[in-house]
Amino acid sequence: MHDLARIDLGRLTLFVTVVETGGFTAAADRLGLAKAVVSQQVARLERDLGVTLLARTTRRVTLTEAGEAFYGDCVPLLRQAEAVLDSAARDHAVPHGTLRVTASTDYAASVVAPLIAAFAAHYPALQIELIASNEVVDLVETRIDVAIRMGWLRDSSLHALQLGSFGQWLLASPAYLARAGAIERPEDLASHRWIALNLLSAPLHWQFERDGEAVPVRMRAPLRVNSPQVLHSLLLHDAGVSVLPDYLAHEEVLAGRLIRLLPEWALPRGGIYAVYPASRHLPAKSRAFIDFLKEFGAIPPL
Known part of the structure; x- marks a missing residue:
């Protein structure tokens, strides 16, 4: 031989x-x-x-x-x-094999799932796995092809492509406001029942800006949660005041089930990113999915 x-x-x-x-x-x-x-x-x-x-x-x-x-x-x-x-x-x-995508639980349900349904119709031979999780996982170790990440990215060796951005809306239900009183300025929030989202780095500290004026407010939070969906439900059940991303709240606001408060005061916008492992050659399945997100939008129209 x-x-x-x-x-x-x-x-x-x-x-x-x-x-x-x-x-x-x-x-x-x-x-x-x-x-x-x-x-x-x-x-x-x-x-x-x-x-x-x-x-x-x-x-x-x-x-x-x-x-x-x-x-x-x-x-x-x-x-x-x-x-x-x-x-x-x-x-x-040519896209082939299994595409593994991860996104936060709220964004996966409200935005990514409908987009994946449309993407799957374009590539019926491609297997797709959507992992909804609020954990920031190691993409290489978990063999994730594309992660949709929200907010403000930390420096890393991963590639990130910004797909869009989202606003943060201050919200409460009509029944809560009728019981607790109107909110006319950011300072009024300090006396209201704040629902804190513990996933944030500083869930009790918020800064509102308008025409160059910045007003920092420290909230009082008798309720704390670790899920945007739970926060959303608590707002609908008149539990207090809090902030949700616009893509998660706009239908409730349009229907009148939640009221957007202080719309003239801005909170920082967050980014929407497609994040993927660094590689000389991006697999066709990942490239096709990212191109699809860029073409059809990563956030719903408001």
């Missing part, structure tokens, strides 16, 4: 081409190389193997017995290598 592990596969290609074209000159013409280069590389292959593969005369090149046996081994090996390379190229060009 030939020890092919230590052989340069490029030299195998040169050798096979010489055999198939009938000589060094024709092989050099087919490959676009100098005849001397082809001859030298085949000679090095023979030296590495320790056998003579080709019998050379001034008129022709013929296979030796050892060369004929080696040629029979080489051809299927090279065809298999070509098939593997062709398959890898197709895989990079």
Whole structure:
């Protein structure tokens, strides 16, 4: 058995081409190389193997017995290598396999799931797994292809593409306001029942801005939750005042079930990002999904 592990596969290609074209000159013409280069590389292959593969005369090149046996081994090996390379190229060009996407639980349900339904219709052969989680997981370790992350990103070695942004709305139910009183300025919030979202880095500290004026407020929070969906439900059940992303609250505001408070006062906008592992070649499935998000929008129209 030939020890092919230590052989340069490029030299195998040169050798096979010489055999198939009938000589060094024709092989050099087919490959676009100098005849001397082809001859030298085949000679090095023979030296590495320790056998003579080709019998050379001034008129022709013929296979030796050892060369004929080696040629029979080489051809299927090279065809298999070509098939593997062709398959890898197709895989990079055409979405295939399983696309794993993660997003926060609220955004996955309200925005990402409908987008994935539309994306899946474009690529019916692609398997898609949506992981709804508020944990910031290691994308490489968990084999996540694309993460949709909200807010303000930390520095990392991951690639991030901003898809859009979202507003933060101050909200309460009509029944709560009827019971607790109107909120006319940010300072009024300090005396109201605040529902704190513990996922935030500073859930009790908020800064409102209007026409260059900045008003920081520290809230009093008898209720604390770790889920935007639970916060949303508590607001609807008249439990207090808090902030939700616009994409999670706009339907309730349009329907009158929640009231947007102090709309003339701005809270910082958060970013919406597609985050994916750093790689020289982005897989076709990830590239197609990110392009889809860019084209069709990552946030619903308000």
